[in-house]
Amino acid sequence: MSEAMTQNPERIQTYLKVTEKFPFCKGCGHHHVTGAINSALVKLGLEPEHVNITSDIGCVGLIDALFEGVHSFHTTHGRSTAFATGVEIADSVLADSKLKNIVVIGDGGATIGLLHLVNAAQMNVDVTVILYNNFLFGMTGGQNSGFSPVGFVTATTPNGNIIPPVDMISVLRGANASFLARKTATDADLPETIAQAISHPGFALVEVLELCPEYALRGNAIRGNKLAETASAQELGVVVSRRERMEFGEAYRSKFPRVEQEIGAREIEPRYENSLEKRFGIVVAGTAGERVQFSSHLLVEAAVLSGANATQKNDNPVTQGTGFSLSEVVLSGKPIYYTGIDVPDIVVAVSEDGVRELASKGIFERTGSDTLIVTDESLEIPKCEGRIVKQPFRRKYMPGGAAFAGILTAVSMTGIIPMLAFQDIAASQKKSEELLSIIEHVLGGI
Ligand SMILES: Cc1ncc(C[n+]2csc(CCOP(=O)(O)OP(=O)(O)O)c2C)c(N)n1
Numbered sequence: 442m443s444e445a446m447t448q449n450p451e452r453i454q455t456y457l458k459v460t461e462k463f464p465f466c467k468g469c470g471h472h473h474v475t476g477a478i479n480s481a482l483v484k485l486g487l488e489p490e491h492v493n494i495t496s497d498i499g500c501v502g503l504i505d506a507l508f509e510g511v512h513s514f515h516t517t518h519g520r521s522t523a524f525a526t527g528v529e530i531a532d533s534v535l536a537d538s539k540l541k542n543i544v545v546i547g548d549g550g551a552t553i554g555l556l557h558l559v560n561a562a563q564m565n566v567d568v569t570v571i572l573y574n575n576f577l578f579g580m581t582g583g584q585n586s587g588f589s590p591v592g593f594v595t596a597t598t599p600n601g602n603i604i605p606p607v608d609m610i611s612v613l614r615g616a617n618a619s620f621l622a623r624k625t626a627t628d629a630d631l632p633e634t635i636a637q638a639i640s641h642p643g644f645a646l647v648e649v650l651e652l653c654p655e656y657a658l659r660g661n662a663i664r665g666n667k668l669a670e671t672a673s674a675q676e677l678g679v680v681v682s683r684r685e686r687m688e689f690g691e692a693y694r695s696k697f698p699r700v701e702q703e704i705g706a707r708e709i710e711p712r713y714e715n716s717l718e719k720r721f722g723i724v725v726a727g728t729a730g731e732r733v734q735f736s737s738h739l740l741v742e743a744a745v746l747s748g749a750n751a752t753q754k755n756d757n758p759v760t761q762g763t764g765f766s767l768s769e770v771v772l773s774g775k776p777i778y779y780t781g782i783d784v785p786d787i788v789v790a791v792s793e794d795g796v797r798e799l800a801s802k803g804i805f806e807r808t809g810s811d812t813l814i815v816t817d818e819s820l821e822i823p824k825c826e827g828r829i830v831k832q833p834f835r836r837k838y839m840p841g842g843a844a845f846a847g848i849l850t851a852v853s854m855t856g857i858i859p860m861l862a863f864q865d866i867a868a869s870q871k872k873s874e875e876l877l878s879i880i881e882h883v884l885g886g887i
Pocket of ligand 1: 497498499500501502517518546547548549550551573575577578579580581586
C-alpha cells in the first residue's frame with residue numbers, strides 16, 4: 442500500500458549487515474539479486490521496521506540474515522510465500538498495514554511450493570516475491586528443478602533434462618497476478634524493477650534468471666548473456682502491471698470494516714498507569730478447559746487498560762479439550778516486536794499438565810534469579826532458579842479459578858499493573874461476580 446510506505450527522513454545508505462562478503466560462491470547470481478533488493482530498499486527509503494524479509498530454504502535461505510534492522514523469517518522449503526501471506530494479512534487486516542513483505546525463494550522452493558505462489562497471486566495480497574531462478578536446486582548439489590530448461594545438464598539429468606520448464610509468468614498470469622516481471626541478475630535496472638514491485642499495491646513477482654557457478658556451468662555451454670535464451674524465456678522486463686483489482690487487505694477492510702468485532706477484539710482506552718520498567722515475560726500453564734488462556738487474556742486486557750502494550754500466544758494440544766493449556770504473555774511500555782520469552786519474569790503453574798509442558802518446553806531451565814514462580818501447593822517444581830511461591834489455588838478457587846488467582850498473586854507481588862485494572866476488566870465479563878470474588882480473596886490473602 443503506497444500511502445502506508447513511510448519515507449525515512451534520514452535516508453538509509455544500506456539495509457545490509459555486510460556489504461562486501463556475502464556467503465555465496467564466486468560468480469553466483471545471488472550476489473547481484475541480493476544487492477539489487479538492498480538498492481531497491483535504499484531507493485524507496487522504507488523504515489526498516491516496515492520491512493519483513495521471508496526467506497525460503499537453500500542458498501537463498503541465507504539472505505534474510507544478511508539484512509539489518511528489518512524483520513525476517515527463515516521458513517520451510519517452498520512455504521515462504523504462505524508464511525509471508527499470513528504475516529501480510531495479519532498486518533493489513535488487524536494492524537496498521539505498514540509492513541512491506543518481501544519473499545526470497547529459489548526455483549527449487551518455487552517448484553515445491555508452487556500453489557502458495559498461485560494462491561498469493563489469486564488473493565492479490567501485498568507480498569513481493571523475488572524468485573532467484575538458477576534453474577536447479579543449488580544447495581543440495583545441483584539437482585534439476587521444475588524450472589530447468591530442456592537439455593539442461595544437472596546432477597540428476599546428466600544427459601540433459603527432457604521435461605519443459607514451468608513458465609512462472611504464464612502460471613501467475615493465469616492466477617490473476619497484478620505485477621509480474623522477468624529480469625536477468627546482471628540487468629542494470631534490476632533495482633528499479635524490484636522497487637516497482639515492492640511499491641506495487643498487491644501481489645508482485647520478479648523472476649530473476651541467474652546461474653549457479655558450482656553446478657550450472659558443468660556440462661552446459663551457457664554464460665550470463667545467454668540466460669534468457671537458455672531459459673527459453675518468452676517475456677522479459679515488466680510483463681504485467683495493473684491496478685484494477687484492490688489489494689487483498691484493502692478489499693477485505695472495505696467489505697468487512699468491523700473486523701475487530703468479528704474476531705471478538707475490543708478497543709480499550711487506558712485508564713490506569715503501569716509500573717513496567719522493562720519488558721515482562723509471563724508464562725501461564727495449566728490444564729485445558731481450566732480457563733488458562735481466558736485468565737491470561739484478562740491479564741492482557743488489564744495491562745492494556747493500564748497503558749501497556751501486550752501480546753498473548755496460546756498453545757494446547759490439537760485435541761483442544763485435554764492435556765495442557767499454556768499462554769505466553771509479554772507486557773511492555775514500548776512496542777513489542779519480539780513476542781518470544783527467553784527468560785521468563787513470571788511463571789504461573791497451576792496443574793500437573795502445566796508443569797509437564799513447561800518442563801518439556803525447557804522453561805524451568807531458562808528461569809533466572811529474578812524469576813517469580815507461582816504454583817499450586819500440590820505441585821512438584823523441577824529444579825530451577827528463582828523464587829517459588831506455593832499456594833492452594835486449586836483447593837481455594839476450584840481448578841477453573843486457579844490460573845486467574847495465580848496470575849493475580851504474581852502480578853500483585855510484582856506490582857506491575859494496578860489491581861483496579863483487573864477489577865474493571867473482571868466487572869465487564871459475563872462471570873463478573875466469580876472473577877471479582879477471586880480478586881477480593883487473593884488481595885485479602887496477600
Ligand atoms: C521439504 C524439503 N525438501 C528438501 C529439502 C532439502 N533442500 C535443502 S536446500 C535444497 C535446494 C534448494 O534449491 P533452491 O530452492 O533452488 O535454492 P538455491 O539453493 O538454489 O538458492 C533442498 C532440496 C528441504 N530442506 N526441505
